[in-house]
Structures are given as structure tokens and as C-alpha cells.
Amino acid sequence: MSDLSLIDIVRRRIGALPHLWVDGALTAAILIAQLWPLLSSDERTGVPWDWWGYAVVIAASLPLIWRRRAPIPVLIICLCTGALYDLADHVARQPIWYGGLVAVYTLAAYSGTWQRIVVFAFTIAGGLLLVGSSETALRGTVLFVAAYAIGRATATSRAHAAALEERAERLERERQVEAERAAEQERARIARDMHDILAHAVSLMVVQAEAGPVVVRSDPARAEAAFDAIAAAGRDAMMQLRRMLGVLKDEEAPRAPQPTIDDLPALADQVSHAGLRVGFASTGRPRPVSPDCAVAAYRVTQEALTNIVKHAGANHADIRLTWEDDTLLLDITDDGRGRAINGHGLPSGGHGLIGIRERATACGGTAVAGRRTDGPGFQVSVRLPLAQA
Template identity: 45%
Template sequence: MAVDAVIAVACLANAVIQSIVNERFFWYMPLVAGAASAALLWRRRYPFWVTQVVGVCTIVQAMTGALGDLPPAQLVVTYTFAALCPPKERLIAAAGTFVGVMLSVGVPQEKVLNLGLVGIAFTAAYALGVGARARRDRIAMLEERAARLAEGQVAAATRERERIAREMHDIMAHSMSMVVIQAEAGPVAVRTDPDKAEEVFDTISETAREALAQLRRALGVLRAEEGGASRRPPPGLEALPALVDDVRHAGLEATLEVDGEPRPVPSDLAVTAYRIVQEALTNTVRHAAADQVRVRLSWRDGALDVEVRDDGRGAFGGGGGGAGLGLVGMRERVAASGGELAAGPGPGGDGYRVTASLPLA
């Protein structure tokens, strides 16, 4: 507002000085020039209407001969409507300005020679306004792009945190369950079967080391200087036999069955299948009080079906249908792969069964 007030005062002073120099200072001239200059105070809020008010005042000054060679207020509103008006209003204002310039310069015959100078001045004012609008639009576009980029970064960070949380839950829940079970069996084995005790402690050691390696991968703390040899890929379908062996060492009768012809699958889908089996076996070991558990992979034309079924007491820990975080994580993994997951009591209400269908396409 302060800048526009200074511009308005400068335009009024210029109009008065030009009328005095041209010896055309009439009593109404300050009123007309003052109205045109005062309208500039609202040029940013109402550019189209201010352009009309200033245009009328400029034509009145031109018709009475009180207008100088260049109307400063009209130049200012030309810049303003070029910078701020929408396309339709900008076109109307430009046409009106052209007509007004022709009337202001053409009617007083002595000013016809100034047409080239006036045309250049108005063209420059309009071009400056267009440049200002383009710069403002570009800034808005860059700000929007930066906002979208920031939103994308936040979303990516959120997805990464969720991925790490799922990985850590799956790793810790399974590995620590195996360690706890083996550790509880260790003292008994020490007293009754030293060879079995040695095997138990070896299993604890291997399980803990594998959990540590998987945690390091999940958290992304492997350094480049550690070399490529230490960078093992995340576990996939080829690691399922070892996973079933871990459960077997924990005292359950665990089996792995494969139907159909195995085929290469994307690494993310293989990890999803592995984590589903891992979480289901972990829940069986921790909560189901089961004696037997069966893992079954069924290869179909367009999908891989995964089933984990035990003969335990049903819903894990009384959770009823998988209210635990582990099953939530499994559902998220399967949904991200475009598949379907179901968890609930087995046929006839015996035991518990987790099934997932993962599309191979």
C-alpha cells in the first residue's frame, strides 16, 4: 500500500507538471488527475476496474488538451492488468487501452507525431507486466513442485519406517522366540544329554548371529567399506527349509511341502513369502501350544499360494483372528504385493491356518 501511495503521488505530480508546462492547467484538471492517481491505490486488488477508471480519466484529459506526452497513470495500470488480470479481462483491457491511446493521440492533431513513442512506452509496460506474471507463475510452480517433493519425501520416509518396523518385528519375534525356547531347554539337556545340550547352544548361537545379520540389513547400517562379500541378500524361498528346521529344533514336528513346479520370482515377492511363513511359525511356537505345523507352497499358473497350518489351540494368544502386530504386518506385505491373506481357525475349528495368495505377474 505504501508503494502504491508513492506511485499515485508521483503520477499526480507528473500530470500536474505536464499540464502546467503545456499551459493547459484547468480548474478541473487536478480533480481528474487526482481521481486517476487515487485509483492506483487499489490496482493490485481490482486491476480490471482500476484500468477502466484510469482510462476514462486519461481520455478526459486528452480531450481537453491537459494530457502530457506520456500518461504515467495509464502506463502503470497497463503494467498492472498485464501482470494480474486473467486472460479474458487482460484481453478486454488491452483492447480498451489501444482504443484509448488512439483517441488520446489521434484526436489532438498536434500529438500524432508522438504515436510511435507512446506505442513503444505502452508496449514496454505491457511486456514488463507479462514478464512479472510469468515470473510469479514460475515461482508458484516451483513452490508447488517443492511442496510435492517434500510430501513425497515424507511419504517415502514413512514407508521406509514402516518397512523397517515390519522387518525388525519379523526378525526379532522369530529369532528371539527360537532363542528363548532353546535356552529354556538347555538346562534340562545339560543334565540329561550333554551332546543334545551342545546342539542346543549351537542353535542359539546360529539363530542369534542370523538375527543380528538380518537386523543390520533391515536398518541399512552396512558400510561400503565392508565389501560386497558381506552383503547377503534378504532371505527368500530358498531359506524356508532352514526356517522349518529351526522350528523343528524347537520341539515341534514341522514339515515343508511344495506342490507344482517352482519358478523364479521377484526378490520382493520371495521376501514377502518368507516373512509370512516366518511370522506364522513364530506365532505357532509362541502362542499356539501346537505339536505339529505344516508349511505348504503351491505353485499355480499365475500365483504362489502359501499356507501355514498347525494343530494348536486356535487364535494366537487369544487374539481372535489376528489382531496382533505380526498379522497386521503380514497383511500389509501381502497387500503391497497385490495379493490376499486370510488367517483364522483351521477346518472344523482345529488349530490355526494362515493362507496367502501372491500373484506372480
């Protein structure tokens, strides 16, 4: 059931009409109401009313069509013309001049502050000076003040509604901006994940493909293992990409959790099959970490191992997890001396370390990288916050 009342529905539909239509209908209604006393002859004499009354009523009512465009001139014309009604002797009594009341309402609803105050003050003063009796003066003053008050209430309500609408539009724009920002961040995250998956898989496949022809004759078993590692890396990459791209489709796709800290031993084993011996060790009591940190730990390790395979020329690498009171320390080290070295064991212009820092920062952690101080090789150290109890 709709929350809008019948009055609200009617008000909204009338408000949606062109102003000229609404004001034209209002003018016609007021004209009929003011002409009504003149539609019959004088009951005492049976003589039709003087034409002057018809002319004044029409002249005092028709300007209301332009009341919104020129509220002050319309008010002056309606009141001044209505004041000429009694210049003829044989006219019907007009108990209320509705056109003047509507003009005062329009003045209060659509004019500026100082304009409406000054004009309304002159209207009241002029009415008090021109009326013939104190009762008429009191009645006219009460009616004009009431019309003015209703006009101000309408203006205030309209301004309040406009402010609420503007606020709603602003909140909607902010919501859209936030949604676009979230979508952009999600696209960036997906792009980083795809980069990590493809770079890791392709690096392993390239290393194995380069080693295959060398050992295909001298060590067929090792060559077979190399081709198996290529196939395994390709299948793993395809599975992760299919899972990642599935969430972007409208239709339901098979979902599976992203790899986390628990999958690091499997990652070390996968890279070991590519020829780089990778050790895994964990010290301390494991504690819960947030889902984003768990995924970041896996992706950081994957990116670091990819860099080692591609650039370090290492024979051995280690993955060490150190569980502290409120922090997880993740270290990935290697014993390589680097290929195409720029002084840091990585090729110039690489984005691997940048991606590692961004992933760590995104979940409230930090990442540093540099040469090892305890021997040859490179080290990546990442601190990730543990989940709050």
C-alpha cells in the same frame, strides 16, 4: 556454461535490489534527461532560461520515486505539472516528457484493471484536448499507448513468472511430502522386518533355553543341540540386523540380499532345530515373483512360525507352496491347541496377524488366518501375485 543470458542476470540482480533504490536511480536519470535542455543558455540570445522551466521539470520528475506505491497519483502529478511547462515564455523545448511515459508504464504494470483503464482513457482524452497540433497529439498518443502496452506486457510476464514459481514451490512441497511418505513407509518396513527377525530369533532362543535345563542331565546330546540352536538363532539375527541397519548409515556397509522364497527350506530347518518339526513342500511349476513378494513370502512364513513356537504348543508345522497360473498360494499350518488361547490360537492383542496382512497387502496380495477345518491347529493362507511376463 550458464543457461542465463547477460540480460537475465542483470534483470535478476536489479530485481533483487530494494524498489526505492531502483526508483530513486530511475528518477535521477529522468531528472537529468529533462534538465539537459535547460543546462545551457538560449543560443539565439545567450540569456539563461526562465527558472520556471527548472521548477516544472523537478516537480514533474521527483514524484516518480513513489511510482510503485501510488501509480495513479504519481501519473496525475507528472502529467498535470508537465502541462504547466509552457506557461513561461523563455524555456527550452522538451521534445519528450519521459516522466509521463514512465508513469503511464507504471500505471499499466501495477494498477488494477478498472483503475488503469479509466485513468488511461482520461489521460489520452486530456492529452488530445490540450495539445496544440494534430502531429503532437498523434505523437503523444503513440508514445502513451506504447508505454501502456510495455507495462501490460511486463505485468503479464511478472504474473506468469510468479505462477511458474508458485507451481515450482508446490511441486517441491509435493515432492517433499512424497519423500517423507516414502521415508515413513520405509521406516515402517524396517520396523516390521526388525520385529520379525527379533521375534523369531528370541522365540527360538527362549524355547531352547527352557528345554536345556530339563535335558541337560538326562540327555546331554540334546542339551548341547539346544545350546547350538540358541547360538545359531542369535548369529542369524545379528547378521540380518547388521545388514538391515547398515543401509541406514551414511558410509558404505556390506550389503546382502534379503531372504526370499528360496530361503524357506533353510528357515524350516532352523526352526526344526528348535524342537518344532517343520515340513516343507512345493507343488506346481515355480514361476518368477516380484522382489517385494519374494521377501514378503519369507517374512510372512517367519512370523507365522514365530507365532507357532510362542503360542501354539504344536509338535509339527507345515509350509506348503502352491504355484498356480498367476498366483502363489502360501500355507503355514500347525497341529497345536494353543497356549493362553483367546479362541483363535493366539494371545489377545498380538500384532503378528496384522503384520502378515500388511505385508501381503503391500505387494498386492491377501492373507487370511483361522483354525484348521481338517483337524486341530491353526492355518495362515497368503495369496501373492506372480510377476508379469
